[in-house]
Amino acid sequence: MKITILGSGTAVPSLERNSSGVLIQEEDTNTLIDFGYGTLKQLLNLGVTYHDIDRIFFTHNHPDHMCDLIPFLFGARHRPAARKKDLEIVAGPGFQEFFDKLMSAFKHWLAPSEYSLQISEIDEGSKKFGCHQVTFKKVRHIEMSRGYRFESSSGKSVVLSGDTDYCQGMIELGQGADLMILECATPEEEKLPGHLVPSLAGKLAKEADCKKLCLTHFYPPCDLDVIRESVSTIYGGELFLARDLMQFEL
Ligand SMILES: [Zn+2]
Numbered sequence: 001m002k003i004t005i006l007g008s009g010t011a012v013p014s015l016e017r018n019s020s021g022v023l024i025q026e027e028d029t030n031t032l033i034d035f036g037y038g039t040l041k042q043l044l045n046l047g048v049t050y051h052d053i054d055r056i057f058f059t060h061n062h063p064d065h066m067c068d069l070i071p072f073l074f075g076a077r078h079r080p081a082a083r084k085k086d087l088e089i090v091a092g093p094g095f096q097e098f099f100d101k102l103m104s105a106f107k108h109w110l111a112p113s114e115y116s117l118q119i120s121e122i123d124e125g126s127k128k129f130g131c132h133q134v135t136f137k138k139v140r141h142i143e144m145s146r147g148y149r150f151e152s153s154s155g156k157s158v159v160l161s162g163d164t165d166y167c168q169g170m171i172e173l174g175q176g177a178d179l180m181i182l183e184c185a186t187p188e189e190e191k192l193p194g195h196l197v198p199s200l201a202g203k204l205a206k207e208a209d210c211k212k213l214c215l216t217h218f219y220p221p222c223d224l225d226v227i228r229e230s231v232s233t234i235y236g237g238e239l240f241l242a243r244d245l246m247q248f249e250l
């Protein structure tokens with residue numbers, strides 16, 4: 001299982017950090033988790049086009065996690081190179097209604113021309129999607145927010161929070177994971193409701209007992225040395241601070 005951080009940034013546009021998005025590649029399957037602005041271009045940097053994505057999971061529908069779905073759907077209509085492969089989008093409750101409004105706002109311009117698109121709304125539980133067993137749980141951000149755990153056929157696991165505050169759901173999802181990708185939006189003294197700060201991310205990772213921790217979703221300015229120091233005093237596993245196009249092989 002190869003995991004690429006497409007965007008390690010946030011709502012604030014940045015040349016250094018694109019908005020949220022992670023690509024999981026396994027057995028010729030390309031799975032996208034979140035599709036924030038800038039990540040469509042990052043996919044192109046990896047040689048992955050709108051033909052190649054098999055399934056998209058959304059943690060929630062804030063713009064920094066989903067806006068590049070618009071150019072993706074618009075481009076995928078383009079003849080003679082229109083997308084042919086069916087597409088499934090997976091997200092929490094309320095996403096279908098949001099998606100229908102988005103489609104109607106753009107009239108027919110985002111509608112698939114030569115492929116079919118299915119929205120699967122999930123709540124909490126576990127289900128097989130392609131080559132992965134996927135477990136999903138509510139996390140503390142907005143009503144729709146879900147965290148995901150992907151397990152490969154070889155038993156490796158990656159867990160992704162999207163945006164979340166400290167919560168039991170995320171600790172349960174992350175139990176013993178090979179890699180947990182957690183948001184860490186702001187420094188301690190600027191804590192935002194519904195988001196983590198370094199000490200809470202460290203506490204969560206420690207309680208989940210994950211093998212590796214990758215922190216992402218850094219609002220500028222962020223002092224990576226301070227984050228590393230603060231998290232390492234709490235969490236003893238291997239710690240990574242995400243940058244765009246960072247890769248993990250599990
Ligand atoms: Zn966000």
Ligand SMILES: [Zn+2]
Nearest residue numbers: 060062141163
């Ligand atoms: Zn958000």
